[in-house]
Amino acid sequence: MADTASSLRVSVSKLEAFTASAFHAVGISAPDAKSIAELMVRADVQGSEGHGVFRLPQYVRRIKGGAVNLKPKIRVVREAAGMALVDGDNGMGHLVMRFATEKAIEKAKTAGVAWVGVKWSNHAGPASLYASMPMEHDMVGLYLAVGNANHLPAWGGLDMLLSTNPIAVALPGGEEPAIVLDMATTVAAYGKVKTKAQRGETMPEGWMMDRQGKPLTDPKRSNEGFLLPIGGYKGYGLALVFGLLAGTLNGAAMGRDVVDFNADDTSPTNTGHSIVAINIESFQPVAEFKKSVDALSRDLRRSERLPGVDRIRLPGEGSHAARADRLKNGIPMPAALLAALNQLATELKIPAL
Numbered sequence: 001m002a003d004t005a006s007s008l009r010v011s012v013s014k015l016e017a018f019t020a021s022a023f024h025a026v027g028i029s030a031p032d033a034k035s036i037a038e039l040m041v042r043a044d045v046q047g048s049e050g051h052g053v054f055r056l057p058q059y060v061r062r063i064k065g066g067a068v069n070l071k072p073k074i075r076v077v078r079e080a081a082g083m084a085l086v087d088g089d090n091g092m093g094h095l096v097m098r099f100a101t102e103k104a105i106e107k108a109k110t111a112g113v114a115w116v117g118v119k120w121s122n123h124a125g126p127a128s129l130y131a132s133m134p135m136e137h138d139m140v141g142l143y144l145a146v147g148n149a150n151h152l153p154a155w156g157g158l159d160m161l162l163s164t165n166p167i168a169v170a171l172p173g174g175e176e177p178a179i180v181l182d183m184a185t186t187v188a189a190y191g192k193v194k195t196k197a198q199r200g201e202t203m204p205e206g207w208m209m210d211r212q213g214k215p216l217t218d219p220k221r222s223n224e225g226f227l228l229p230i231g232g233y234k235g236y237g238l239a240l241v242f243g244l245l246a247g248t249l250n251g252a253a254m255g256r257d258v259v260d261f262n263a264d265d266t267s268p269t270n271t272g273h274s275i276v277a278i279n280i281e282s283f284q285p286v287a288e289f290k291k292s293v294d295a296l297s298r299d300l301r302r303s304e305r306l307p308g309v310d311r312i313r314l315p316g317e318g319s320h321a322a323r324a325d326r327l328k329n330g331i332p333m334p335a336a337l338l339a340a341l342n343q344l345a346t347e348l349k350i351p352a353l
Contacts (some may be wrong), residue, residue: 008338009330010353016041018341018353019053025348026063027070032095039094039129044331047322048126048182050191054198054337055123057344058262059092065265068092068122074099082111085250086118090268093124097273101133101141104277108139112282117250118273123148123261127168128182128319130275135172138286140278143168146247148269149260151190151227155236158211160226161255164189165242170316172280174290176297180316185239186227193219193227194262198336247272 016037023033044052062068072091076084084103088096100116107114124130127143134141147163154161164184171179188207196203197219208216210225229235247254252272259269280289301312326332338353345352 008333008335010333011330012041012045012327015044015053015331015353018345018350019056021350022056022060022344022348023063025350026060028063028092029071032092035098036092036094039098039125041331042129043125045323045326046126046128046319047326048128048319050189050195051126052331053341054191054195055125057340059123060344060348061265062122062261067261067264067266067268072096076103082107082114084114084116086116088118088121090120090122090270093122093271093273096121097124097130097275098133100273101130101275101277104275105134105137105139108134108277108279109137112279113276115274115276117246118275119250119252119270120268121252121271121273122269123271124273126182127166128170128180128316130273131168131170131182132178132180134277135170135178137277138172138280140172140280141168141170142276142278144242144246144274146243146252146254146258146272147184147190148258148271149190149262150255150258151222152186152229152236152239153226155229155233158226162236162239162243163258164227165239165246167238167242171293172290173293173297174287176294177314177320178316179293179297179314180319182316182319183230185235185242186229187235188227190222190227190262193222197222198340199334200336243272246274250274 019037019040020033023036024030040052069090072089074088074091074096077087078085086100096118100118104114104116127145131141131143144167147165150160150163152162153159164186166184168182202217203219205215205217208222208225208227210216216225229239243254250272253270259267261269280286297314300314303312342352
């Protein structure tokens, strides 16, 4: 992360207002701009820096290039008691996924479980944003997506036919923090590669490999290689099936049809997502479930540790700590990112950050 004692900090409200003004300046309605900005900054608040305001200049480029519909008619095109298929009409992914997640929650209140698929969307930020929303209604959330660029070949291959295709699962606790797993099917998400490049940092060995099979550690040379899957061939398998469920099943792009939104500012991506809401009350009393989650969390945290291990960590713990710190003290703003955002402000003729 970028958190250091000397980092400039920007308040959540100021960053939201700046981001909303940028979207409004390129033609998005004020209510939609505010909604997108709130979700983008929420990503930064939880420490998902590669998916927060870091993406703002890229989003603006694609909007200016005509790749995104600024006035989408987001709608349900197929529906049953426990499912729906949403057509995002090529709108901003944050708007489309908020609509889809709210639809899943609404249906799960009566159906117990609801699966909502999405097509014709765009990049929507970190997976955990949407997996976490059902928890506000005492539900479990599960999210899958097709990444917006292919950086992963089939196991043993060289052709880039798969993306990072993330998964997130969020389960509420009671007195203990929620368990929130948010991960790409690659060792590192490509957003982390991009933030390393912007900051002039090197990547650890194991993130990427070049086309000769050697470690690639210079993020500015990332186009010369590919991301490595988690767990070897198992990560490749997960990327494949998650993409089939979030993309192919919904009629969204997958495989060679995926548009690289890092290099293409004019083409619609037809991004696919899937969000599942599971109503805990349909399985057992909510209080009992949360009590059980708390008990397991405590058992894991207190379990015997290997020599040299300071503490046992649980999925979502880092984001929980980042959220508490950043809501109180503001969001760390690396110098390179601040410069990029202020340059964008000059181009859009809005007040600088």
